[in-house]
Amino acid sequence: MPRRAFVLSALLLSTCAAAGCRSKNGSENPSAAPERAATPAGSAQEAGAGSAQQPPPKRATVVTIAREQQATWVRNFNPLLPEGSARFPTVAGIYEPMLVYNTMRSEYTPWLATSYAWSDANKKLTFTTRSGVKWSDGQAFSARDVAFTFALIKKHAALDLAGVWRFLGAVTAIDDTTVEFVLRRPYVPGLSYIGHQPIVPEHVWKEVADPVTFANENPVATGPFTEVKVFQNQVYELGKNPRYWQEGKPAVDGLRFPAYPSNDQVTLALVNGEIDWAGAFVPDIERVFVAKDPANHHYWFPLVGGTATLYPNATKKPFDDVRVRKAISMAIDRDQIVKLAADNYTHGADATGLDDSYERFRSDKAVEAGDWVKFDPQRANQILDEAGYPRGADGIRTRLGKPMHFDINVVSGWSDWVRAVQIITQNLESVGIAASMKTYDFSAFYAALQRGLFDLSMGWTSVEPTPYNFYRDLMSADLVKPLGEVAPRNWHRFGAREADVLFHAFESATAPVDQKRILDGLQMIFVQAAPVIPLFNNPSWGEYSTKRFTGFPTMENPYAKLTPNNPPEYLLVLTELRPR
Numbered sequence: 001m002p003r004r005a006f007v008l009s010a011l012l013l014s015t016c017a018a019a020g021c022r023s024k025n026g027s028e029n030p031s032a033a034p035e036r037a038a039t040p041a042g043s044a045q046e047a048g049a050g051s052a053q054q055p056p057p058k059r060a061t062v063v064t065i066a067r068e069q070q071a072t073w074v075r076n077f078n079p080l081l082p083e084g085s086a087r088f089p090t091v092a093g094i095y096e097p098m099l100v101y102n103t104m105r106s107e108y109t110p111w112l113a114t115s116y117a118w119s120d121a122n123k124k125l126t127f128t129t130r131s132g133v134k135w136s137d138g139q140a141f142s143a144r145d146v147a148f149t150f151a152l153i154k155k156h157a158a159l160d161l162a163g164v165w166r167f168l169g170a171v172t173a174i175d176d177t178t179v180e181f182v183l184r185r186p187y188v189p190g191l192s193y194i195g196h197q198p199i200v201p202e203h204v205w206k207e208v209a210d211p212v213t214f215a216n217e218n219p220v221a222t223g224p225f226t227e228v229k230v231f232q233n234q235v236y237e238l239g240k241n242p243r244y245w246q247e248g249k250p251a252v253d254g255l256r257f258p259a260y261p262s263n264d265q266v267t268l269a270l271v272n273g274e275i276d277w278a279g280a281f282v283p284d285i286e287r288v289f290v291a292k293d294p295a296n297h298h299y300w301f302p303l304v305g306g307t308a309t310l311y312p313n314a315t316k317k318p319f320d321d322v323r324v325r326k327a328i329s330m331a332i333d334r335d336q337i338v339k340l341a342a343d344n345y346t347h348g349a350d351a352t353g354l355d356d357s358y359e360r361f362r363s364d365k366a367v368e369a370g371d372w373v374k375f376d377p378q379r380a381n382q383i384l385d386e387a388g389y390p391r392g393a394d395g396i397r398t399r400l401g402k403p404m405h406f407d408i409n410v411v412s413g414w415s416d417w418v419r420a421v422q423i424i425t426q427n428l429e430s431v432g433i434a435a436s437m438k439t440y441d442f443s444a445f446y447a448a449l450q451r452g453l454f455d456l457s458m459g460w461t462s463v464e465p466t467p468y469n470f471y472r473d474l475m476s477a478d479l480v481k482p483l484g485e486v487a488p489r490n491w492h493r494f495g496a497r498e499a500d501v502l503f504h505a506f507e508s509a510t511a512p513v514d515q516k517r518i519l520d521g522l523q524m525i526f527v528q529a530a531p532v533i534p535l536f537n538n539p540s541w542g543e544y545s546t547k548r549f550t551g552f553p554t555m556e557n558p559y560a561k562l563t564p565n566n567p568p569e570y571l572l573v574l575t576e577l578r579p580r
Contacts, residue, residue: 009242028131044223060580062237062254063549068279069413069566070442071261073232077219078435079160079198080152080211082488083190083567084446087236088257091198092568094238095221098127098146099195100568101465103304103556108191109572112141112199112222122186122508125194129177133245136219136226143179143398147171148202150181155237158212161488162193163479167507186508189468194326196568211288224250224575229511251578252549261441262413274550277577279541279565281416283343296547300555301564304357306461307343307349308410308531310424313454314494315483318399322530323387326372329533330380331431334373338536339417349373349534351527353474354467356537361516362469366523372530380431389432396430405434409448412439412532416457420535449491451485460538463566466515468506471522473530475499494531541565551576 008406037418039145067088077085079095092100098113113127123397133141153159167187172180181194204220205211219226224246227239258274266280282289282299312319312328319325331501334348349355351370354362357376389397389404396406410421435456440448448454462473466538472479477495481487499522506518544552544563551564553573560572 012247013025018034018512019062029268031298032257035200035403041563045074054493057313060254061252061548062253062256062272063577064256065258065274065564066260066266066280068442069261069263069266069280069411070259072445073231073236073259075217075228075231075236075258076215076227078159078211078214078216079200079219081222082161082446082450082486084442086216087568088564088573089225089255089570090219092223092571093225093255093574094219095198095200096223096571097196097198097568098129099191100571101192101196102559102572103561103566103569104302104463104465104553105560108195111571112146113195113558113568113569116195118188122510123302125181125183125191126174127179127181127195129179130245131177133222134243135203136221136241137201137204137241138243139201139203140176141201142176144176145172145202146179146199147173148195148206149199150213152200152205153197156212162197163192163489164190164197164460165545166478170201185504186348188510189472189507190422192465192469197566198291213519225255227254228443229254242344246575247576248402248489251551262412263415263435265413270543271543273547274543275543276547277564278543280543281342281413281414281541282543285343285543293545293547296545298544298546298552298554299560300553301345301539301541302356302555302558302561303346303539304461304463304535304561305563305565307353307355307540308420308535308538309349309353309459309461310535311449311454311459311492312533313456314453314531315452316455318389318404319455321387324389325530325533326431327387327431328428329372329530330374330376330383331427331433331467332533333375333427334533334535335375337420340535341416341423343416344456345539346536348536351532352523353461353526353532354470354523355463358467360469360555361519363523366520366527369524371529373534377427377430384431391432395432403434404432405436407438407443409438409454410442411442411445411456411458413441414458421458450486450488452481452487452491452493457491459532462489466501467519468523471499471526472503475526475529476503478503492532494529495530496529499525500533546580548580549577550580551578 065531078086079091096112100109100111101107114130115128129143129442154165167183169184170182201220208214221529225238226241230237235258237256240250243359266278267282269275272361285299302500305350312325313507314320350367351373352366377525392398410417410420421437473489475494475496477497477500479490480493480495502518502521509515540561561569563568
């Protein structure tokens with residue numbers, strides 16, 4: 001896939017913010033309106049008035065999706081917990097946010113809010129919430145539910161995953177359709193954090209004793225799929241919300257989720273026609289998948305899925321040493337990883353770590369300065385020697401006499417990443433570092449990642465409107481949590497105070513030229529500090545079959561990302577799928 005530059009509107013959004021611009025009207029759909037299901041024919045009317053013949057029963061249209069790769073399911077639909085704790089599509093499909101950022105169109109799509117406006121020098125953000133929306137139990141949704149949700153995450157800090165109460169001062173429902181956010185300081189990037197927060201119903205959650213441990217097994221929500229029809233260890237099924245606010249949607253009856261613990265099993269199920277939609281790595285996809293049914297089997301892998309990244313734990317020595325981080329990076333053969341692990345679907349990352357969705361913002365100067373992403377084991381050995389990590393008699397480097405032996409964590413079923421780690425361990429051995437791969441199922445892997453319980457770990461990066469969010473997640477000292485405490489962001493516990501100065505400057509910047517200058521500075525700090533080790537631009541994995549359903553995004557109709565892996569954008573797809 002060639003590199004593609006996506007013209008992001010986030011710079012313009014912040015300029016609009018200063019002028020108090022409003023978003024698009026919520027009645028505009030992200031793609032063509034779905035076709036309605038045909039009414040079954042050949043019934044009593046055709047047989048005559050006196051006939052007892054009944055029309056055939058309507059066939060249920062249930063979309064089978066492979067998204068989370070785990071061996072068994074745990075029934076949890078709490079949208080306020082970190083990603084991976086609750087079942088798909090809890091945060092954007094069962095529950096919903098006020099806005100959905102569309103990466104492919106570089107714009108916000110109004111959802112539970114129809115508009116927003118900045119005022120008071122970007123210290124006040126006012127949302128108009130959508131009228132006529134009901135919770136799935138029939139009670140009315142209002143701006144008061146929004147205010148309640150933010151009050152709830154303020155009261156329970158573990159639920160404030162984006163750290164919004166670091167910049168929020170107050171949230172008030174002015175009336176049933178107006179909610180006002182007063183900020184402690186100008187914070188233009190706060191739009192995505194606020195707009196993407198899943199909203200919960202006050203009349204239900206005010207009775208919840210501990211929302212941090214609440215499994216919410218029978219959700220009451222506003223999304224298109226709210227009814228838990230089946231929940232077993234190996235499969236669960238959701239039915240559509242009978243009171244959904246978008247007329248005629250969803251056009252399908254439900255969603256089905258079999259448990260597939262690995263990419264290989266997903267691939268087999270795709271080939272056998274058992275899955276309608278997936279977001280997994282499939283090797284040699286043209287031969288393995290498409291060729292089996294060219295009319296119906298399709299995929300789309302744009303390089304806008306964040307960056308596949310090796311996270312060194314900054315709380316552990318020697319990973320607190322920038323020389324070691326850069327030497328490890330220089331020892332890694334990214335070309336080999338791209339060829340053997342990623343099947344040439346992508347390319348190696350540069351030292352900014354930015355994927356192709358941020359192409360507009362990429363600093364050529366920072367890219368040029370980042371020589372530590374180039375494969376150079378000779379230089380890596382030299383740096384480690386100079387840094388005081390000599391080789392022992394067995395060839396393994398030591399620190400204060402202790403061998404440099406580390407584990408690299410990875411999800412067992414992610415075959416592309418598993419192969420990447422196998423290559424990395426071989427690469428590190430060549431420079432005297434002994435590394436062992438440790439595999440986990442996704443839940444255990446993600447729990448360890450969030451708590452910082454790793455030496456080195458594979459991981460991903462966020463995809464947000466601007467690189468501000470990307471770099472804040474990776475090097476803001478404000479987000480560093482104590483080891484063992486859940487950290488929704490900054491898993492590796494790295495803080496750069498000089499970066500925080502620029503983050504704070506960006507938060508009040510509205511002129512595109514000022515924003516670009518600040519982002520250039522953040523890229524240079526990242527390149528100099530190497531807080532994490534970017535490996536390759538992660539494809540936005542997406543496979544689908546049109547044998548039973550249509551309405552999927554494509555390269556020709558890129559109304560959203562195809563992948564089901566990135567909330568809340570997959571909500572745009574869930575509401576467009578329709579039976580064939």
